[in-house]
Amino acid sequence: MATYQIKLARSDTDAARHFTLELDSRMTVLDALFIIQREHDPSLSFRCSCRVGMCGTCAMRINWMPRLACQTRVETLNADAITIEPLAQLPVAKDLIVDLGPFFEKWKRVRPALHPKDKDSKQLAIVPPDSEFGRQAQVKRDCITCGACYSVCGITGSNSEYLGPAAINRAMLRLLDPRDGNVDDRLAVLNDETGVWRCHTQFNCVAACPKGINLTDSIMKMKRSLLFPKKFHDKQAAT
Amino acid sequence: MSSSAGPNANPIILAARKYAWRYVGNVAFWIQRFTGLALVAYLIVHVHTIHDLRDPETFDAALAMFGKPLFKLAEIGLLATVILHALNGIRLTMIDLGVGLTRQRQAFWYFAIGLGAVLFLAGAIPMFIYGILRHS
Amino acid sequence: MTGRAINWYLQRITGAALLVLLVMHFWVEHFSAEARTPTGLTFEIIQRRFFNNHWFVAVDLSFLFIALYHGLNGVRNILLDYTWGVRMKKPITAMLLLLGVFVAYWGVTAFIGNPHLQQISTTITANR
Structure with missing residues (x-):
């Protein structure tokens, strides 16, 4: 004691x-x-x-x-x-x-739910653990939406419209998901001026995340992907 | 690091110490931002000086003024600003490429600050000797 | 590829280019034999360089343009980090573009179409 x-x-x-x-x-x-x-x-x-x-x-x-x-x-x-x-x-x-309202407003903007390509599909999606989605989901699906990352991010402090790390991480997982079909809407939100481009790799979110998710890695992945966004459309065509 | 701190340690100092490692990305961000703004301001002033080439007398007068110890000292400060911005910029570019994201704290302290200090001294000492000591 | 992605990418590319150009610039202005004289750089040295080797001006001017892009795009990025910055995006971009063109004009006219640079240099080359 x-x-x-x-x-x-x-x-x-x-x-x-x-x-x-x-x-x-x-x-x-x-x-x-x-x-x-x-x-x-x-x-x-x-x-x-x-x-x-x-x-x-x-x-x-x-x-x-x-x-x-x-x-x-x-x-x-x-x-x-x-x-x-x-x-x-x-x-x-x-x-x-x-009030986590602002946090969940951004969360909703990236369409966090699964938008299946085929609603009536009877097939189970096969996600090999060494596929990109498998590897990313393994370490990044644990987000518990506590708002810690949002509250320490330097950019959410100055720009009230910025998506914040958690929402971008969620959007990345949905974009990589082979079952998901809503690529354009999410990419448009991420590519907005208040989307991924506002991140300046402060790593505050990584330091704060109680689940140890490397959120900056997700944001940087999305930035690089936006150079070649066709990748996500190909996913749609492939499966 | 934290083992030496007893339960009676000042919590603010403890938090600051933890912050300097855990949240160092934030420190790096503000350094990058302020050095960047300082360099833009310097660039504009610098180009203004170069514009004086249209009037050789003014130009040589300006250069003579910049040879004075006070301006040489400011030039050493400029060197530090450039080195910090450049080395941290390399760190940021590596992060953007997806290299070393889990090593970004080491990259800041050892690469940007550590190597930066070595480069700074290597440049600042000759600048100090030839620009300030020899001048007076 | 979208404009924003290219902008982000170019900021990195220009940063890398500036690193190389900056080392060259520092070397030429501070450590080269001409600069290490008691008087340091003078108008005369610069005009001799200008006529002896056009690369000096080419490198200096490309340095100017790249540094201006990198710097002013950086300022734009900082301003867009604020809620009001995103709302005022167009005026901010226009102002910075104007500033960039203005400073670039300063820099270019220091060399191109500079009457002093032309006149005195011919006498120097004639003396040699």
Whole structure:
């Protein structure tokens, strides 16, 4: 057990911000938030769901870096003072809860769902693990839409129209998917002035992603592909 | 690196230290941006000086002025700006080609900053000796 | 290929070209025998170069054009990173193009159609 000074961002100016807690070193930041809510201030608002790092609901800034509260053990912070704030660059709903609306608006713009070429196909798609889609999907389909990448990206901060890393990563996976048929719409969104061309390889998204997805790699792949976009149309013709 | 930090370490210093490695791409981005803008500004001023070739006396007067130690010092600063922008530019081009994306942090610290410092000293020391020390 | 993809690609190509040209430029202006005199570069040295070797001007002018493209396209990219920048894309592009043409005109007229460069140089070649 160790003593931790916890400082919270609160939307109500009168609400308590500083708490001193006795925490086991294996406890997570989310555990600390629950202790505060149950024992100190029931009005504290935060969001969580699965508590095992797979739903992407509890992303927040912990000691100035976006992390999943449920996956961040207090001892790994190497500090006895913990500052917890809501994600940056997104409107704050209350306390630690942000409105992910802008993030999902961009997400919707790339048509994230599968648009099958043949809706009534009875055939299962065969994706060899060493095909490009197989290799990319293996490491990049784990996105849990927590919004961490969007909140640290330097360009989403200055250009509110920029797609953001998560949406581009999703578009890339759909474009590579052999079952998918909606190539033109997605390429048009990516090739827009607010699409992939705004990325300047800051790698903030890669540093922030709790699932370790190399989002910059996806964006750079799309940039190179847009030099020869026929590749995706050939995919349509081939299968 | 973090093993030396006890639980009582200043969290801001810890975060800054972690940031300097983990989020170094952001640092590189701002360096690239500001050096780029500085070089565009310099380019325009430089071409303006070259335009004085139409008036030899003004041109030689301008060159004599740029030979003064203060301007030589600024020229050493220009060298640093160019080296940073060029080496980080090589790093960015490699990233664009899909080479070394997982090694971009090393590429920044060892290639852009490390090799950059060596190149800078190799250029700056002669410039300092011949441009400033010999001048006075 | 679309305009934006080509623009992105050209920024890299010109960057690589600038790297080569810059090393040449630095060498010629700072380390070559003519430049390492106590007075440094003077008008006379430049005009001697201009008439002895046209490559100097060719390289310098291509350096100017490539650097202007790379630099002003970079500025355009920075401005487009802002929400208002994308909305004002056309005026921004037009302004930067105008600035580029203006600076290029400065640079070109320093060599091409420069009366001083012509006049004095003939006397120098005659003296030799």
